[in-house]
Amino acid sequence: MSAETRRRLDEVWWVSDWTVDDALVAGHQWTADDDWLPFTSRSSVLGKPLPKLCTSVSLNPVKSYSSLRSFGAPMATRIESSLRCKTLSVDEFIVQITRLGLDYLDLYLLHWPVSLKSVGYDLPFSQKDLVAMDVKSVWEAMEECHSLGLSRNIGVSNFSCKKLEQLLLTSKIPPAVNQVEMSPLWQQAKLRDFCHKKGIHITAFSPLGARGTVWGTNQVLDCEVLKEIAEAQGKTVAEVCLRWVYEQGVSLVVKSFNKERMKENIGIFDWKLSPEECERIEQIPQERACVGRDYTSEDGPYISVEELWDGEI
Numbered sequence: 001m002s003a004e005t006r007r008r009l010d011e012v013w014w015v016s017d018w019t020v021d022d023a024l025v026a027g028h029q030w031t032a033d034d035d036w037l038p039f040t041s042r043s044s045v046l047g048k049p050l051p052k053l054c055t056s057v058s059l060n061p062v063k064s065y066s067s068l069r070s071f072g073a074p075m076a077t078r079i080e081s082s083l084r085c086k087t088l089s090v091d092e093f094i095v096q097i098t099r100l101g102l103d104y105l106d107l108y109l110l111h112w113p114v115s116l117k118s119v120g121y122d123l124p125f126s127q128k129d130l131v132a133m134d135v136k137s138v139w140e141a142m143e144e145c146h147s148l149g150l151s152r153n154i155g156v157s158n159f160s161c162k163k164l165e166q167l168l169l170t171s172k173i174p175p176a177v178n179q180v181e182m183s184p185l186w187q188q189a190k191l192r193d194f195c196h197k198k199g200i201h202i203t204a205f206s207p208l209g210a211r212g213t214v215w216g217t218n219q220v221l222d223c224e225v226l227k228e229i230a231e232a233q234g235k236t237v238a239e240v241c242l243r244w245v246y247e248q249g250v251s252l253v254v255k256s257f258n259k260e261r262m263k264e265n266i267g268i269f270d271w272k273l274s275p276e277e278c279e280r281i282e283q284i285p286q287e288r289a290c291v292g293r294d295y296t297s298e299d300g301p302y303i304s305v306e307e308l309w310d311g312e313i
Contacts, residue, residue, distance in 0.1 A: 093145045108142055108151035109179055110135075112158050114295050114302065127294065132301035135163075136170050143173045153177065155201075158292065161194040162310040168198065179203040179253065181290045183220050184244050184281050190312065192248065205253040207245045208238055209289055217289040225284055229277045236264065243268045244281055288313055 097105055115133040116125055142154045155177030156167070168174055178195055182188045182204035195202050206213075209220030220226070221237050230237045242265055245252055254265060273281070291305050291313070302308040 089141065090145060090148060090150065093150055097150065104149060105151045107153045107155060107177060108145060109154075109177065110138060110142065110156045110159075112292075112295055113156075113163050114308075125294075127297040128299065130295065130297050130299075130301060135167060139167060139171055143171070146173055155179065157205075158290075160310040160312045161191055164194065164198065164200065174198065175200055177201050177203055179205055181206050181288065182245060182248075182250060183207045183209055183289075184226060184241055184284055185209065185217075185220050185223065186286055186288050187248075187282070187284075192250070196249075201251070203251045203253055204245050206289060207241050207252055207254055210255075215290050217287075219287065219289075223284065225280055229273070229280065232277075233271070233273075235271075238265060239268055240273070243271070243273055244278070247273060247278070 093108075097103070113133055113135060115131050117129045117131055139154075142151070145151045146154050153176040154173060155175040156164070157179040159167070159175075159178050159180070164175070164178065178191070178200050180188060180191065180202065182202065183206060188202070192202060194200075206216065207220075209218065210216030211218050211221060220241060223237070226237045226240050230240045233240065235243075238261075242252060242254065246268055288309075292308050293305055296302045296304055296308055305313055
């Protein structure tokens with residue numbers, strides 16, 4: 001991944017279709033749409049306004065990003081679990097980026113290391129439809145998309161150290177990115193160290209705990225240690241969280257519909273946490289918010305969250 005792409009990843013922002021303009025005007029140059037985008041019409045909604053919006057705020061449309069947590073080119077998106085992963089083709093990829101109004105993506109991510117029996121399904125999906133993913137075949141198809149210039153980078157999401165190690169054994173092109181949950185309350189120290197040694201960039205989703213989502217937690221923003229640091233710095237708890245993630249050399253994916261919060265949360269680059277504050281954050285008890293229990297079943301392929309994460313929980 002180029003230095004420019006890494007720099008722009010540091011400015012990633014996750015918003016809905018009706019807030020894309022607010023995010024771009026605020027200064028964010030990556031936007032990310034709904035996780036289940038390949039099965040909705042939201043991709044076309046997001047894609048249509050980008051050229052016009054980029055022009056209005058003096059941005060190059062080819063350098064503005066829409067991160068679906070799987071693709072990437074100044075735009076990004078993800079392969080979802082119900083996609084026919086064993087038969088992923090270049091044609092299917094082209095259909096997805098066409099819906100986004102793009103010729104190529106900067107980043108294409110494999111969302112979860114698990115598949116579903118059928119392409120079409122209702123949310124929430126049934127755990128009885130979970131099946132093992134042929135990661136090797138899926139990755140070969142993604143490598144082909146990369147080789148053809150349809151995606152400048154390819155990566156994964158929610159992969160443990162063990163699953164990354166297995167992928168690296170057979171891949172011709174290593175994943176550029178592993179997008180995982182990361183916050184002061186789930187710091188991913190082992191995974192960060194592994195990815196650093198392997199040259200895999202980490203992007204953090206839910207750095208504020210994803211409060212308000214089905215699987216999210218209030219514990220991050222309610223953490224007393226973070227509140228004390230925020231008060232001492234004259235910042236919000238959210239700013240402290242985002243700054244801490246940024247200082248780990250990790251890029252961010254966060255979500256807001258509020259214009260002022262968009263402006264506030266991008267203003268984390270002109271101050272630093274003290275060594276003492278970083279030490280306090282490192283001592284915070286750890287707990288994963290996105291456990292992924294929906295991706296486990298007594299019939300497999302993963303019968304427990306411990307097996308899903310290979311003990312990294």
